[in-house]
Amino acid sequence: MLKIQIPTPLRQYAGKQAAVEVKGSTVAEALNSLVRLHPDLKRHLYTDDGKLRAFVNVYVNDEDIRYLEKEATQLKENDNISIVPSIAGGSREAGMNSRSARTLIRQMICPTVCCPACCCCQ
Amino acid sequence: MTRPAAKAGRVPAPGLRDGESRGGQGELGENPLERIGNTPLLRFTSLTEGRPRVEILGKAEWFNPGGSVKDRAAANIIAEARRAGRFGAGKILLDSTSGNTGIAYAMLGAAQRFPVTLCMPENVSIERKRIVEAYGANVIYSDPADGSDGAIRCARELYARNPQKYFYADQYSNDANWRAHYLTTANEIWQQTQGRISHFISMLGTSGTFMGTTRRLKELNPNIHCVSLQPDSPFHGIEGAKHMDAAIVPTIYDAQLADEDLKIATEDAYKMIKRLARTESVLVGISAAAAVVGCMQVAERLKRGQRATIVTILCDSGDKYLSERFWDE
Structure with a gap:
């Protein structure tokens, strides 16, 4: 099974679930499976003529499908798909995820977030 | 073509009191505070072709030193x-x-x-x-x-x-947010339109711009029709804008203040960015374009021959959105 992570604003249209398990061998098939399970999602993800809306970014295991095979991107068992709004720019450039992880770790170690690069954050 | 509707009279910049503003237009500003506010009001003539009694005007907020409203x-x-x-x-x-x-x-x-x-x-x-x-x-x-x-x-x-x-600072709950617009934006619009403004239209984010500007404009003329705009979905691409039904609603937001609330599709905002760039030679940001879409919706509903001065806020320019995918579509 594949897992699609549902962004917070769309969970109300997906039975309030944070992730939905779907089937499909490509991103297009997985997303179709998702909107078949939760039809209320369709108008938020697709235009009336069936195209993915321009601000909808889809990632497969943190890779932007724009830089893979777009919606024809092949999927493997246990792949993790995320839907993220492009609220501007939107492209998660290489390294952003690890940076985010560093920020979270820093918050855990150094709860006051003392500075961008203090001794406990290095 | 876009042309300035009027030069702004000097309204004290936000954070400065009367008499504290020292940097006039064309003068050297000593610090960024002095260069905030008194932004140009642009007239979009191509959007109202065939309707000489209707004007659509936008405050070009990217003229602020930080580049936005x-x-x-x-x-x-x-x-x-x-x-x-x-x-x-x-x-x-x-x-x-x-x-x-x-x-x-x-x-x-x-x-x-x-x-x-x-x-x-x-x-x-x-x-x-x-x-x-x-x-x-x-x-x-x-x-x-x-x-x-x-x-x-x-x-x-x-x-x-x-x-x-x-x-x-909590911009979503801080009354100083909307008061900035009550004290500056609204008064600038009133001066720049010489009191002609008939409609005020603005996107909702923190809602501070709409709340403060509307409160002051209604004091100046209670008949001004004030329209708030929101994205048409909680999942959208209009940066800074909020779909109030599905979001943490800002404490400063009062839904009763608007005479009307309209929903804007992100795709329509994308199209408007390109249209304004090519027909008005103005490159605005996504929420600014969404606001102009709202102006057009209101303008199209006007009765034939009705006079209207529709004013909106152009939150920022398109510079920060050049990496967006819609440019290639």
Whole structure:
């Protein structure tokens, strides 16, 4: 099974679930499976003529499908798909995820977030 | 073609009192505060062709030193907190932002030498990230899937852990936000249109721009029709805008204030950006384009021959959105 992570604003249209398990061998098939399970999602993800809306970014295991095979991107068992709004720019450039992880770790170690690069954050 | 509707009379900049404004147009400004506000009002003539009695005007807010309308709120939030003694020396300014307010805080922090920590959704544009970092702000990125609400929760958590350390500016709940527009934006519009304004239209984000401008305009002329705009879905691509039905609703938002509320599709905003660039030679940002879409919707409903001066806020320019995918579609 594949897992699609549902962004917070769309969970109300997906039975309030944070992730939905779907089937499909490509991103297009997985997303179709998702909107078949939760039809209320369709108008938020697709235009009336069936195209993915321009601000909808889809990632497969943190890779932007724009830089893979777009919606024809092949999927493997246990792949993790995320839907993220492009609220501007939107492209998660290489390294952003690890940076985010560093920020979270820093918050855990150094709860006051003392500075961008203090001794406990290095 | 776009042409200025009128030159702005001088309204004291946000955070400055009467008589404190020293930098007039064409003069040297000593600090960024003096260059906030008194932005040009642009007339979009191609949008009203065939309707000579209708004008659509937009405040070009990218003329503010931080490049957006948010300079006004940020400057007033800081000034009011300083005056009230809530933002003393040694405190770090903390807030959540989807970008433009963060840029304004970071710029003012650099100018006035105070530290700034911002919580921003990770998927704000790379341009915004680079700008706030250039000004020296510390940025905590929140989960992009949670949008601006995730950034709000991030700031609240940081503040709860160490309230002594921070001045939590909280633009979503801070009355100084809307008061900036009550004191400046509305009065500038009134002066620039010489009281002709018949409709005021603005996107909702924190709602400060709409709340403050509308409150003052209604005092000046209760018949001005004020329209708030929201994205048509909680999942959208209009940066800074909020779909109030599905979001953490800002405390400063009063839904009763608007005469009307319209929903705008992100795709229509994208089309309007291209249209304004090619027909009006003005490159606006996404929320500014969404606001112009709202103006067009209102203009199209007017009775034949009805006179109208429709004014909106062009929050920022298109510079920060050049990495968006819609340019290629």
